Structure formats: structure tokens, C-alpha cells
Amino acid sequence: AQTVTQSQPEMSVQEAETVTLSCTYDTSENNYYLFWYKQPPSRQMILVIRQEAYKQQNATENRFSVNFQKAAKSFSLKISDSQLGDTAMYFCAFMNPPNFGNEKLTFGTGTRLTIIP
Amino acid sequence: DGGITQSPKYLFRKEGQNVTLSCEQNLNHDAMYWYRQDPGQGLRLIYYSQIVNDFQKGDIAEGYSVSREKKESFPLTVTSAQKNPTAFYLCASSSQGKDSPLHFGNGTRLTVT
Numbered sequence: 001a002q003t004v005t006q007s008q009p010e011m012s013v014q015e016a017e018t019v020t021l022s023c024t025y026d027t028s029e030n031n032y033y034l035f036w037y038k039q040p041p042s043r044q045m046i047l048v049i050r051q052e053a054y055k056q057q058n059a060t061e062n063r064f065s066v067n068f069q070k071a072a073k074s075f076s077l078k079i080s081d082s083q084l085g086d087t088a089m090y091f092c093a094f095m096n097p098p099n100f101g102n103e104k105l106t107f108g109t110g111t112r113l114t115i116i117p
Numbered sequence: 118d119g120g121i122t123q124s125p126k127y128l129f130r131k132e133g134q135n136v137t138l139s140c141e142q143n144l145n146h147d148a149m150y151w152y153r154q155d156p157g158q159g160l161r162l163i164y165y166s167q168i169v170n171d172f173q174k175g176d177i178a179e180g181y182s183v184s185r186e187k188k189e190s191f192p193l194t195v196t197s198a199q200k201n202p203t204a205f206y207l208c209a210s211s212s213q214g215k216d217s218p219l220h221f222g223n224g225t226r227l228t229v230t
Contacts, residue, residue: 009157035218045207045221091159104150104175105219109159 002027002094006108013082014116020067021077021111023092030054033095034068034075035105040088048090051075079113087115119144123208123222130202130229138193138225140208146220147213149191153177154205154224163206166191167213195227202229 003026013019025034036048051059051068058066063083067076079086092108121142130136142149148167152160162175166185180199185191191210195202205226209219 006159043205043224045209045219047218050218104162104165105160106162107152107160109157 002029002096002106004092004094004106004108006090006092006111008111009109010112010114012114012116015082015084017082018078018080019082019113021079021090021092021113023075023077023108025073025075025092025094027073027094029097031097034066035093035095036064036066036075036077037091037093037107038086038088039091039110040085045091049077082115084115084117086113088113121208121210121220121222123206123225126223126225128225128227130227132229133197134229135194135196136202136227136229138195138206138208138227140191140193140222141189142191142208142210142220142222143189144210144212144220145188146210147188148211148217149185150209150211150219151175151181151183151191151193152207152209154207160207163193195229202227 005024032053034051038046038048049059049061049064063080065078089110091110093105124139150165151163154160161177163181164183166172169188172185182194207224208222211217211219
């Protein structure tokens with residue numbers, strides 16, 4: 001079974017600074033998908049960014065980017081120019097290859113990020 | 118607007134009672150999922166369904182039951198056999214596809230006393 005590990009239960013950073021959240025995973029598959037989800041105090045789960053394992057280029061979405069190291073099974077999230085609205089729980093998630101009946105997400109335990117004004 | 122609706126937002130029950138959480142989606146998604154969220158444990162998969170009239174157990178299915186009679190609906194019943202039912206429950210859906218992300222509802226907070 002796949003496992004996802006987020007080793008930083010809590011982090012805080014000053015507004016406008018850059019912060020990196022760590023995520024490692026374990027799988028024997030060669031093709032898979034990785035996601036970062038954000039859960040603000042409203043508890044709504046919001047997709048931040050996604051990465052396909054067979055793509056070497058790191059995904060970027062505005063201020064959010066990932067550092068995907070396939071050999072190390074590492075998938076960190078970098079938030080640049082952090083804003084107060086970035087305060088949330090962040091979950092790393094792994095999805096099996098897209099075979100019928102196998103598309104389910106496995107989540108890490110989350111990192112609580114606080115942006116300090 | 119398309120989306121996933123979970124109701125109610127807060128639910129209170131006495132111990133020993135079964136309770137059903139509602140999840141409806143109008144995204145025309147084939148797959149639907151139920152996750153449970155507890156502090157410090159992230160999201161854990163309870164049940165999922167890839168197609169109508171079919172569903173599979175997730176990692177923590179004991180004490181729960183589901184049905185998928187319609188594509189749009191995937192209700193979760195928390196039975197009296199669930200030892201620690203108090204939690205936040207999230208429903209999600211996705212279309213079948215190579216990188217389809219999950220779309221989540223707003224969740225239901227269940228408190229059993």
C-alpha cells in the first residue's frame with residue numbers, strides 16, 4: 001500500500017516570505033499522480049497543484065510550485081510571497097495509476113501553515 | 118453552478134443510533150468517495166464507488182455502510198458498530214481520467230454522545 005508522509009505538523013512564516021512544505025511517499029509504481037490540497041479554516045478542500053510522475057518538469061501555479069524528486073520520492077510545495085490567505089492545513093496526496101477501480105487518493109497527515117502579519 | 122452538496126453541516130446523535138450523511142453531486146462524475154478526517158491523522162478513505170450499484174471498501178470501512186443507487190448520490194451510514202464515530206466527514210467525486218482531481222463537498226461534522 002502507498003504511504004504519504006508529511007514530517008512537519010506545523011509551520012509558520014512571515015507574510016511575503018517563502019515557505020516550503022515537505023512530503024515524501026512510498027510506492028512501487030512508476031506512473032502516478034501527486035497533489036497538494038489546501039484546507040482553510042472553512043474546512044473546504046481546495047486543489048492547489050498537481051504533478052504527473054512521468055513529467056520531469058515541476059508544476060507551477062502562480063505563487064505555488066513543487067519540487068518533484070522522483071528518485072527520492074519527494075514532492076515538496078513552495079509558496080512564494082506568502083499571503084495571509086495562505087493560512088491553512090496543507091495535505092499532500094498520492095493517486096494510483098489511472099486503472100479502473102484504482103483511482104483513489106492517499107493523503108498525508110497534513111501541515112498546519114500559519115502566515116504571520 | 119456544479120458542485121458537491123453535503124448535508125447537514127453539523128449532526129448530533131446519541132450513541133447506539135445509526136445516522137446517514139447525505140452527499141449529492143451535479144458534476145456528472147462517475148466516482149464518489151467518503152473520507153473521514155480526525156486531528157493529526159489526515160484524511161482516511163472509508164468507501165468509494167466507481168460506478169452506480171457498485172462500491173468498494175476503503176481503509177477504514179468497519180462500522181460504515183454506503184449505497185450508490187444513483188450516479189448523483191452516495192449516502193454514508195454510520196452504524197452503531199462504529200466505535201469512534203465523532204469526526205469530520207468529507208465526500209468527494211471525480212471523473213474517470215488520468216489525473217482527475219477530487220472535488221470535495223464542505224463536509225459534515227458528526228458528534229455522537
